[in-house]
Amino acid sequence: MKVIEVENLTKRFGSFTAVDNISFSVEKGEIFGFLGANGAGKTTAMRMLCGLLVPTSGKGVVAGYDIQHQSEKVKASIGYMSQKFALYEDLKVWENIRLYAGIYGVPEKETKERTDMLLAELGFEKEKESLVKSLPLGWRQKLAFSVSIFHNPEIVFLDEPTGGVDPVTRRQFWEMIYKASERGITVFVTTHYMDEAEYCNRVSIMVDGRIDALDSPSALRREFAAASMDEVFRHLARKSKNNGL
Amino acid sequence: MTHSTPHKISDTPAISCRNISKSYGKVNALHDITFDVQQGEIFGVIGPDGAGKSTLFRILTTLLLPDTGDATVEGFDVVKEYKKIRKIVGYMPGKFSLYQDLTVEENLRIFATLFNTTIEENYHLVKDIYSQIEPFKTRRAGALSGGMKQKLALSCALIHKPSILFLDEPTTGIDPVSRKELWEMLRKLKSQGITIIVSTPYMDEASLCDRIALIQNGSFLRIDTPDNIVKSFGNRLISVRGENMGELLKRLREIPGVISCFAFGDSHHVAAEKSSNQLNSLTADTLAENLKKQGYTNLEVKNIEPGIEDCFMELTAK
Numbered sequence: 001m002k003v004i005e006v007e008n009l010t011k012r013f014g015s016f017t018a019v020d021n022i023s024f025s026v027e028k029g030e031i032f033g034f035l036g037a038n039g040a041g042k043t044t045a046m047r048m049l050c051g052l053l054v055p056t057s058g059k060g061v062v063a064g065y066d067i068q069h070q071s072e073k074v075k076a077s078i079g080y081m082s083q084k085f086a087l088y089e090d091l092k093v094w095e096n097i098r099l100y101a102g103i104y105g106v107p108e109k110e111t112k113e114r115t116d117m118l119l120a121e122l123g124f125e126k127e128k129e130s131l132v133k134s135l136p137l138g139w140r141q142k143l144a145f146s147v148s149i150f151h152n153p154e155i156v157f158l159d160e161p162t163g164g165v166d167p168v169t170r171r172q173f174w175e176m177i178y179k180a181s182e183r184g185i186t187v188f189v190t191t192h193y194m195d196e197a198e199y200c201n202r203v204s205i206m207v208d209g210r211i212d213a214l215d216s217p218s219a220l221r222r223e224f225a226a227a228s229m230d231e232v233f234r235h236l237a238r239k240s241k242n243n244g245l
Numbered sequence: 246m247t248h249s250t251p252h253k254i255s256d257t258p259a260i261s262c263r264n265i266s267k268s269y270g271k272v273n274a275l276h277d278i279t280f281d282v283q284q285g286e287i288f289g290v291i292g293p294d295g296a297g298k299s300t301l302f303r304i305l306t307t308l309l310l311p312d313t314g315d316a317t318v319e320g321f322d323v324v325k326e327y328k329k330i331r332k333i334v335g336y337m338p339g340k341f342s343l344y345q346d347l348t349v350e351e352n353l354r355i356f357a358t359l360f361n362t363t364i365e366e367n368y369h370l371v372k373d374i375y376s377q378i379e380p381f382k383t384r385r386a387g388a389l390s391g392g393m394k395q396k397l398a399l400s401c402a403l404i405h406k407p408s409i410l411f412l413d414e415p416t417t418g419i420d421p422v423s424r425k426e427l428w429e430m431l432r433k434l435k436s437q438g439i440t441i442i443v444s445t446p447y448m449d450e451a452s453l454c455d456r457i458a459l460i461q462n463g464s465f466l467r468i469d470t471p472d473n474i475v476k477s478f479g480n481r482l483i484s485v486r487g488e489n490m491g492e493l494l495k496r497l498r499e500i501p502g503v504i505s506c507f508a509f510g511d512s513h514h515v516a517a518e519k520s521s522n523q524l525n526s527l528t529a530d531t532l533a534e535n536l537k538k539q540g541y542t543n544l545e546v547k548n549i550e551p552g553i554e555d556c557f558m559e560l561t562a563k
Contacts, residue, residue: 166296171507195508233421234422
């Protein structure tokens with residue numbers, strides 16, 4: 001079953017084409033890596049898929065809803081977290097969970113029951129009453145991910161979720177991604193760590209607004225006769241005309 | 246105008262830091278940091294966000310007072326002689342801090358003027374970097390992409406011909422291609438005699454430094470050349486690649502003798518104890534045999550050399 005289907009999706013800002021006629025689909029439960037250089041168009045594409053930005057042309061269906069005409073339904077069916085914005089630092093751990101659960105319409109009784117379960121699973125029982133800003137970054141990011149899937153969304157969008165996180169926590173974070181995917185949640189993730197590209201079922205690489213490659217990491221390595229995803233990425237990104245504009 | 250190289254004595258360390266500590270309220274941001282950076286070195290401070298990298302850089306660039314300890318930059322005391330230090334260091338903060346409403350060229354000119362020089366006088370220093378963004382010199386700095394902002398910030402930090410460059414996470418959030426370009430620029434600056442101290446959360450950038458300090462929770466775990474740090478890895482490291490990697494990870498962790506096992510790109514890295522006792526010792530061969538007995542086929546199991554990330558994980562596990 002496809003949970004994301006995109007056809008000829010395009011976004012122009014004035015004379016600049018940020019996303020240039022991209023087409024792809026993502027299967028339910030898949031971990032889909034969305035890679036590209038800075039300025040390649042990843043954020044613009046992701047914002048359209050989340051129903052936050054109206055496409056110039058083309059079509060996108062996310063969790064069964066049209067991204068242009070049913071954007072509110074899209075928003076209710078997805079989860080989102082990024083490195084820059086995840087939780088409210090001046091709220092306590094449990095307050096953040098309650099806030100997000102409330103926004104996504106999880107019944108209060110269920111939230112209460114599942115909050116303790118979630119904190120136990122993360123090993124954060126003692127931090128329930130702590131302000132989020134007092135937690136180490138890695139903990140915050142793990143908590144933010146759990147909160148972003150608390151309402152059991154069809155898809156979770158993760159925008160550079162592990163930037164700056166220490167090596168052990170970064171890997172624990174990916175093990176959480178695997179678990180979510182086993183539960184049937186589709187994971188759409190961007191990263192600048194090329195080792196993380198290997199953990200995805202399939203990876204797309206954007207160059208100048210287009211998707212220049214899309215396949216499993218092992219197939220991409222074979223296709224470009226590369227030893228690692230890092231090499232594949234560099235090979236493709238070097239073709240860019242914008243060169244970091 | 247002052248003379249171009251102020252007070253440079255080659256055997257004075259570029260940076261000397263003794264027992265520096267700094268707390269913010271209850272948070273111990275830096276704890277007893279001691280190290281030297283030699284003239285002309287590229288010194289990397291490597292660790293995750295929140296480890297204390299920016300606090301250290303702010304103390305050394307005289308923007309923050311340490312609670313205890315002493316530090317000098319080019320022989321000048323960071324507390325008593327802060328004015329002298331400010332003239333000779335270039336500092337690129339982790340957060341983009343140029344004037345967003347001014348153009349590319351206006352930003353560069355302001356920094357040159359503040360330090361009593363001109364773009365023309367030191368153009369040779371920034372030429373390699375600045376020429377890449379010069380076609381857009383009339384664009385507002387706020388309208389630049391991430392990669393271009395970094396190039397402008399680096400140009401502004403260099404235009405007064407500093408003898409030491411402090412770069413706080415210049416590659417964070419930057420794609421792998423732009424990261425590589427930035428490091429090539431740093432090698433060129435080094436060849437011009439500029440000392441560079443650079444922080445990064447990316448462990449793979451360690452090998453591009455002459456020496457590195459690994460930092461976690463406000464303390465240095467180790468200071469050495471990347472090679473020596475790799476050599477001091479205490480365990481045996483085995484790489485395992487096969488099908489169904491998620492399942493394999495769990496299985497590997499259950500095998501006796503496995504100290505830790507983590508995913509590393511397309512393979513898993515298994516740290517195993519180097520034991521003199523043959524029976525207990527886990528090697529690539531015995532591990533492969535064990536997995537084969539459990540029904541795994543199509544496996545690639547081999548001994549490998551650790552990378553800095555393996556070392557960092559070993560050091561933080563203690």
